[in-house]
Amino acid sequence: MSFFKRFAQNRGALGGLVILGLVVLLALLAPFLYPDSPWRMVQRPFLAPGEVSGFWLGTDVMGRDVAAGLAHGAWVSLLIGLISTVVALAIGVPLGALAGYFGGKIDDALMRFTEFFQTIPNFALAIVLVAIMEPSTVSIVLAIAIVSWPPVARLVRGEFLSIKHREYVEAARLVGQTHRDIIIKQILPNTLSPVIVLASLMVATAILLESSLSFLGLGDPDTMSWGYMIGAARTVMRQAWWLSVIPGVAILLTVLALNLVGEGLDDALNPQLARQR
Amino acid sequence: MTLLSSVTGRLTAAALLVTLAAPASAQETPQAGGVANVAIQPEPPGLMLPLVQNAPTQRVAGNIFESLLRYDTDLEPMPQLAESWEISDDGLTYTFHLHPDVKWHDGEAFTSADVVFSADVFLRETNPRTRAILDHVKSIEAPDDNTVVFTLKQPFPAFIQAFEVGTLPMVPKHIYEGTDFYNNPANNHPIGTGPFEFAKWDRGSVIELGKNPDYYEAGKPYLDKIYWHVIPDAASRAAAYENGTLNIMPAGSVENFDIPRLAEMEGSCMTESGNEYFNPFAMLWLNNREGPTADKRFRQAVMYALDREFARNVLWNGLGKVPSGPFNSTLASHDDDLEPYPYDPDKAEELLDEMGYDGEPVRLLPLPYGETWTRWGEAVRQNLEDVGINVETESSDVAGWNQKISDWDYDIAFTYLFQYGDPSLGIARTYISSNIAKGSPWNNVEGYANPKVDELFANAAVENDPEKRQAMYDEVQQILHDDVPLAWIMELAQPTIYRCNVHDLITTGIGLNDGFKNAWIEQSGSND
Numbered sequence: 084m085s086f087f088k089r090f091a092q093n094r095g096a097l098g099g100l101v102i103l104g105l106v107v108l109l110a111l112l113a114p115f116l117y118p119d120s121p122w123r124m125v126q127r128p129f130l131a132p133g134e135v136s137g138f139w140l141g142t143d144v145m146g147r148d149v150a151a152g153l154a155h156g157a158w159v160s161l162l163i164g165l166i167s168t169v170v171a172l173a174i175g176v177p178l179g180a181l182a183g184y185f186g187g188k189i190d191d192a193l194m195r196f197t198e199f200f201q202t203i204p205n206f207a208l209a210i211v212l213v214a215i216m217e218p219s220t221v222s223i224v225l226a227i228a229i230v231s232w233p234p235v236a237r238l239v240r241g242e243f244l245s246i247k248h249r250e251y252v253e254a255a256r257l258v259g260q261t262h263r264d265i266i267i268k269q270i271l272p273n274t275l276s277p278v279i280v281l282a283s284l285m286v287a288t289a290i291l292l293e294s295s296l297s298f299l300g301l302g303d304p305d306t307m308s309w310g311y312m313i314g315a316a317r318t319v320m321r322q323a324w325w326l327s328v329i330p331g332v333a334i335l336l337t338v339l340a341l342n343l344v345g346e347g348l349d350d351a352l353n354p355q356l357a358r359q360r
Numbered sequence: 361m362t363l364l365s366s367v368t369g370r371l372t373a374a375a376l377l378v379t380l381a382a383p384a385s386a387q388e389t390p391q392a393g394g395v396a397n398v399a400i401q402p403e404p405p406g407l408m409l410p411l412v413q414n415a416p417t418q419r420v421a422g423n424i425f426e427s428l429l430r431y432d433t434d435l436e437p438m439p440q441l442a443e444s445w446e447i448s449d450d451g452l453t454y455t456f457h458l459h460p461d462v463k464w465h466d467g468e469a470f471t472s473a474d475v476v477f478s479a480d481v482f483l484r485e486t487n488p489r490t491r492a493i494l495d496h497v498k499s500i501e502a503p504d505d506n507t508v509v510f511t512l513k514q515p516f517p518a519f520i521q522a523f524e525v526g527t528l529p530m531v532p533k534h535i536y537e538g539t540d541f542y543n544n545p546a547n548n549h550p551i552g553t554g555p556f557e558f559a560k561w562d563r564g565s566v567i568e569l570g571k572n573p574d575y576y577e578a579g580k581p582y583l584d585k586i587y588w589h590v591i592p593d594a595a596s597r598a599a600a601y602e603n604g605t606l607n608i609m610p611a612g613s614v615e616n617f618d619i620p621r622l623a624e625m626e627g628s629c630m631t632e633s634g635n636e637y638f639n640p641f642a643m644l645w646l647n648n649r650e651g652p653t654a655d656k657r658f659r660q661a662v663m664y665a666l667d668r669e670f671a672r673n674v675l676w677n678g679l680g681k682v683p684s685g686p687f688n689s690t691l692a693s694h695d696d697d698l699e700p701y702p703y704d705p706d707k708a709e710e711l712l713d714e715m716g717y718d719g720e721p722v723r724l725l726p727l728p729y730g731e732t733w734t735r736w737g738e739a740v741r742q743n744l745e746d747v748g749i750n751v752e753t754e755s756s757d758v759a760g761w762n763q764k765i766s767d768w769d770y771d772i773a774f775t776y777l778f779q780y781g782d783p784s785l786g787i788a789r790t791y792i793s794s795n796i797a798k799g800s801p802w803n804n805v806e807g808y809a810n811p812k813v814d815e816l817f818a819n820a821a822v823e824n825d826p827e828k829r830q831a832m833y834d835e836v837q838q839i840l841h842d843d844v845p846l847a848w849i850m851e852l853a854q855p856t857i858y859r860c861n862v863h864d865l866i867t868t869g870i871g872l873n874d875g876f877k878n879a880w881i882e883q884s885g886s887n888d
Contacts (some may be wrong), residue, residue, distance in 0.1 A: 120745065122742045124674075124739065145735055145738070305756050318594060320595075
């Protein structure tokens with residue numbers, strides 16, 4: 084059974100993929116649908132959705148188009164989610180690989196270092212990091228990456244521990260391959276499937292983290308993001324509930340879609356596990 | 361902005377209705393008893409007003425401390441600790457006759473010796489703003505227990521405006537004389553002469569003030585207690601007002617978006633009075649030293665680019681006023697012929713072209729004082745970007761904001777300053793070159809230096825002839841209006857929202873900072 088067939092067997096995953104595709108499409112089309120800055124004050128403030136034609140999601144507290152904000156925010160959320168996940172993988176995978184492959188003192192040292200990060204509550208650490216570095220897209224990506232790499236390191240280490248004593252690895256060692264080659268060419272490719280599944284969930288978490296930071300006013304002040312939209316609308320919840328609900332639903336759908344896709348990937352990449360279920 | 365006017369018109373109309381309708385049914389004789397529950401935001405760092413000058417401190421401690429005078433809404437002096445006063449014709453001698461039966465909260469008698477100690481010793485050491493005013497004073501003498509005479513070096517007509525409680529609060533000599541003012545244990549339990557006494561302070565929760573039973577104005581104060589509630593979250597503060605936990609919301613404790621909603625509640629009143637002495641004035645510091653903001657044309661372009669009417673209508677709910685120049689329009693010395701810079705993006709672009717602005721990014725530092733200021737920063741950034749200025753917003757907390765401005769590490773930065781009723785007390789400090797010094801966010805931070813302006817401010821302050829003085833102030837306003845050392849963005853309104861059964865809450869131009877000695881609460885139900 085092919086990868087895609089197995090993936091498609093999970094109905095939820097397929098639905099997730101469709102939603103995710105739409106969000107990506109929205110993000111890609113944002114500069115064409117709404118070429119103006121989403122910060123531009125274009126109409127009366129507090130327009131309800133559909134009250135004035137052309138503003139099908141209404142306007143916010145300062146008369147900015149909510150639909151434009153949503154589209155540009157999709158781009159920001161996805162971009163920050165993806166980049167920070169890539170950065171987290173770039174930290175977590177090598178550390179986990181080294182710890183798992185070499186074991187002993189190196190493993191101890193690296194794992195204590197990892198645990199040091201794991202013991203600090205994620206979100207608190209992210210807030211502190213962003214506050215220290217001053218809020219900007221770069222500092223937010225870094226902060227999210229720094230709080231989310233430890234699970235990657237632990238996962239990769241576990242995989243390495245179980246794989247490094249397999250016969251083909253022993254064989255590679257016997258023919259005199261270097262440690263570097265064994266790690267990169269022999270073991271790493273075989274750890275990829277759980278890492279891919281984890282990564283898809285990490286993107287979801289990163290989007291949530293970014294939204295929470297922006298909600299608290301720690302977002303990049305020059306970037307329109309979903310979390311910012313909710314944060315700015317929170318105080319006017321009573322007058323204009325839709326201002327917080329619309330971006331809230333966007334976050335919910337995107338994160339849900341990513342989780343569903345992650346589950347589908349898990350099924351597709353681990354057929355035995357999937358069948359046991 | 362015709363689109364906006366209908367919304368804001370509706371809001372202001374509603375607010376007006378509430379204000380007008382309220383006092384009609386009011387009972388005229390004050391009733392004793394009752395408790396005021398007031399929001400205080402943020403929590404003051406201390407209550408020893410002569411040492412700590414933050415806005416929340418002034419608001420709470422104005423009940424504990426008093427000065428010689430208070431000021432009505434036209435800034436005319438009214439008696440407080442001084443029953444009467446005379447100013448000599450040459451403008452050099454100010455004689456105050458003190459109220460005879462005043463006692464400190466610890467029972468000691470208040471005398472002229474306390475006034476001399478407060479002004480000549482304590483405040484000269486601790487309060488730079490007061491020190492600058494007292495530089496005009498040659499001597500302070502107490503010929504008898506109830507008389508104080510201030511002799512000036514040269515006429516300084518604004519001097520009579522300086523006897524406000526935040527500027528010249530009276531300090532008990534018997535407690536502070538000869539001690540280390542900053543570490544005196546009494547700082548934690550401040551002793552004043554005011555209508556209310558300090559009772560207790562649960563940090564992070566509530567400050568309790570009790571009635572001063574021996575207050576020298578018979579029958580006052582009417583309230584038994586004042587509780588100042590510390591509630592950091594704006595939405596929770598609003599909820600506390602709605603459910604009746606709080607009955608007074610001072611300016612700044614309600615987010616602007618929420619003002620119409622709370623003001624329109626049944627039994628809720630709003631007033632903008634009590635603001636006249638301070639005239640808070642919102643400005644953008646423009647760094648005159650370096651970068652594009654050093655060019656006068658760029659600064660003028662900023663003035664043309666800002667849609668200040670929009671900010672007033674949308675961000676401030678139609679409250680406040682778009683300023684025409686550096687002087688608040690309620691000041692007597694305001695030049696009424698000055699035209700405000702209109703919102704004219706084309707003109708702004710023209711000026712930028714003329715100076716050859718090359719798109720060099722400009723940093724914008726908003727004021728971290730809450731929602732409204734953050735939104736305002738976004739609106740200003742959009743206005744500037746619309747005329748082609750590249751803006752990078754910086755974010756910081758209050759401490760970081762203080763630091764950056766004190767170190768001149770900014771291009772454009774939000775602030776607001778009190779004008780203290782007279783140009784020589786509150787305005788000159790922002791423009792005269794002798795006031796350029798790193799380390800304070802409240803002086804001539806923009807680095808504007810113009811010998812002509814220095815001279816005009818200096819001469820006007822000591823000019824006793826009102827007409828000549830006005831001529832100088834007119835000239836200085838015209839020069840500043842053209843030079844745009846900084847951008848004047850709003851004469852801020854300071855609406856107080858309160859339950860309509862609270863009467864005589866604000867009776868002077870100093871507003872809530874003047875204390876609650878006249879306030880009384882109409883008890884509901886007469887069958888008690």
